[in-house]
Amino acid sequence: MxxxxxxxxxxxxxxxxxxxxxxxxxxxxxxxxxxxxxxxxxxxxxxxxxxxxxxxxxxxxxxxxxxxxxxxxxxxxxxGAMFRDFAIVATAFGARVTDLRAAGLAGALSILIGVVLSFAAGAAVAIGFGVTDPAEIATIGAGAATYIVGPVTGASLGVSSSIISLSIAAGLVKAVLVMVATPLIARRIGLDNPASAMVYGGLMGTTSGVTGGLAATDPKLVPYGAMTSTFYTGLGCLMAPSVLYLVVKALV
Amino acid sequence: MPIYGVALLAGCTLVGLFVGDLIGAAMGLEANVGGVGIAMLLLLALTNLPGRDVGPASPSGAGVQFWSLMYIPIIVAMAAKQNVAAAVSGGAMAITAGTLAVLAGFALVPLLSHLARGGGQRGERRDD
Structure with a gap:
């Protein structure tokens, strides 16, 4: 045999x-x-x-x-890490520099605010649940940004696989919730035009959540939200293991 | 040729990760700092050079586009190899962290949308 x-x-x-x-x-x-x-x-x-x-x-x-x-x-x-990084870099291909300029200051600002806001929310929850290691707190915070930023941050800071799983789970909860809740809440938050779609994509970041949520709300808004959310993961991968981790390290 | 796109993508990724390692070493962290982000910016810059069309429809672009489309399956494979069993005990933390991040984001959408449509229309604000 x-x-x-x-x-x-x-x-x-x-x-x-x-x-x-x-x-x-x-x-x-x-x-x-x-x-x-x-x-x-x-x-x-x-x-x-x-x-x-x-x-x-x-x-x-x-x-x-x-x-x-x-x-x-x-x-x-x-x-594994090699294919993961390779494919994530490839997703940047969907974004255009001219479109980024068109998104304007508010779009760019929303990406920065979105990354910091989600990271802070996730990090605060991690601390609330008794996590004390700065690298682990930063990984959970990064996971609350997206399920990609979480593992990239975790791998970069060398935390355990179980913490990386937690960060992916946090990002997954976010992605699913964004997909399900966006059509329900769209009217209340004024999500009915390209400008707000760009801001929304930047604040939420999770590309599958944003594109799924916008598709269920108004398919015309998808490219605007996808555009800003495409940059979110890049900025998150840049900031979470560096600046944001150092802030956590200084505060904890 | 799609291989040109794949080679460009791999080159950008390698350069980004290498620079990320250098930055990490310079900051005294035994970690890669922002390597993936740097690689993404590099790929964006090189595929948007003036006078060169490396769009998804071009032969070279198809090589990059393929791997862009493969990212969800690769993330699925990554999820399937994680140590979830050890993480399940902390399930409440993941749910709370994810939910809080979403609620905070939703709350800020109206505020920043207002800014996006021009601060001059400030008087237009309604309470609804």
């Missing part, structure tokens, strides 16, 4: 592509059938990934989620 585990290990990245493809397929079906389009398929896929990682962690007792199964070791490569 062929050693299946060794075969999967030798073709790890290909197994990972199939695995993630299946997770996304199931999520797309769930988003359509169960969520009736209310929750973005990508948010469900990430949640599903976290649930599978949780189940695998309980089962194997390891630290690397499903990647601790020899059959799925390739997921650890695809979800």
């Amino acid at each position: 062929i050693d299946v585990a060794r075969f999967a290990d030798a073709n790890g990245l290909l197994v990972a592509f199939v695995f993630v493809g299946l997770v996304m397929l199931v999520s797309a079906v769930l988003a359509r059938q169960v969520g009736r389009g209310r929750v973005h398929a990508s948010a469900i896929a990430i949640a599903l990934g976290l649930v599978l990682a949780w189940a695998a962690g309980v089962d194997t007792g390891g630290k690397n989620g499903v990647a601790d199964y020899p059959l799925l070791a390739g997921v650890g490569v695809l979800g």
Whole structure:
């Protein structure tokens, strides 16, 4: 008999592509059938990934989620730091410098305020829950910015995988909540024109949340919100592990 | 050629991460400081050079666009390899942190939208 585990290990990245493809397929079906389009398929896929990682962690007792199964070791490569950074940098491609200028001062300001505001909210909650290590507080704060800034910050500051998971979970809660709540609250916060959509994208930041939330509110507003939110992750990745971490370190 | 775009993307990422390591070392942190952010700005600057069209529709752009579209699947893979089991005990913290960040953001949208549409219309404010 062929050693299946060794075969999967030798073709790890290909197994990972199939695995993630299946997770996304199931999520797309769930988003359509169960969520009736209310929750973005990508948010469900990430949640599903976290649930599978949780189940695998309980089962194997390891630290690397499903990647601790020899059959799925390739997921650890695809979800590792190299591919993660590579793909995140690629998302900047969606933004144009001319569009950034058109967003104006308020748009740029909203990105800066949004990053600092979310970070402060997340960091305050972390301190409230008894976290004392500045690097861990900063990672939770960064996670409250987006589920990308959290792990980038955590990896950069060298915190444990469990804290990184927490920061991703915080970012995921934010993304899902933004998607679900935006159509409900849009009228009350005056979210009905390009200018407010740009401000909203900058303040919220989470690109999947913002684009999902705006699509459910008014599809015409999507590019304006997506534009500012695209820069949010970059600014968050720049500020959270540096300036904001140093502020936390000085205060704690 | 899509490979030009992929090479440009990889080059920007490598330069950004390297500079991030240098900044981290200069600040006395054993950490990469803003490497991903620097790489993003570098990619934006190089794909928006005047007279050069490296848009998503161009052959070179397609190489970058592909990896941009792959970012959600890669984040899914990243989620699937996290140590969630250890984090579940802190679930309430994640929910509180995420919710608080959203509420704070929603609260500020009307204020900054007002600024975006010009401070001169200040008298237009209504209480509704």
